[in-house]
Amino acid sequence: DTGVSQDPRHKITKRGQNVTFRCDPISEHNRLYWYRQTLGQGPEFLTYFQNEAQLEKSRLLSDRFSAERPKGSFSTLEIQRTEQGDSAMYLCASSTSTTGWETQYFGPGTRLLVL
């Protein structure tokens, strides 16, 4: 199995710009999660997909954030009109729910810095 991959690994942008991150899950994993991690904190849940359906979104996910998972494969997370407070590590994880015993496997993350 290849692991979860994320692209880019690092992104520096200016306030007000839009950014998009991509996550490729482990093949055949039907669930995909996005988390955000700020310095010194644990990851916080943002949203998750089962196949192509977005089933839950956190209150942390403002209107400037949108996530998609077309065809139930890779996912993108877009942040519009970035703010300095969006600076964080964005983590993607995938899992399979078919066994009823779910473990999430994480990608290396995308570190975003908003200037």
Place this chain on the structure above:
Amino acid sequence: AQKVTQAQTEISVVEKEDVTLDCVYETRDTTYYLFWYKQPPSGELVFLIRRNSFDEQNEISGRYSWNFQKSTSSFNFTITASQVVDSAVYFCALSEGSGGTSYGKLTFGQGTILTVHP
């Protein structure tokens, strides 16, 4: 709402010492799942161990062991004979589930920074 507390912010040990990381959780569900993840300096979260709420049997896996006690809502993790490569941030996490299927969303503690000195 579910909550995970890792009271130890930082732990420093010398190689070959045993070290225990504490985790206390809160949940209203009777079915839930507990995990430990490791985050080395590279940043990627690595899955270590998991336990469901039905099974309080404590186990050992190599140098790792865990102590799950529902009565005190604790899920402590022990590394035996620590090594320098164990230096990382360790996170305890909780997900709630029903009917044997996890809801999936993980709630993490704030993490414990473990430094193992040679």
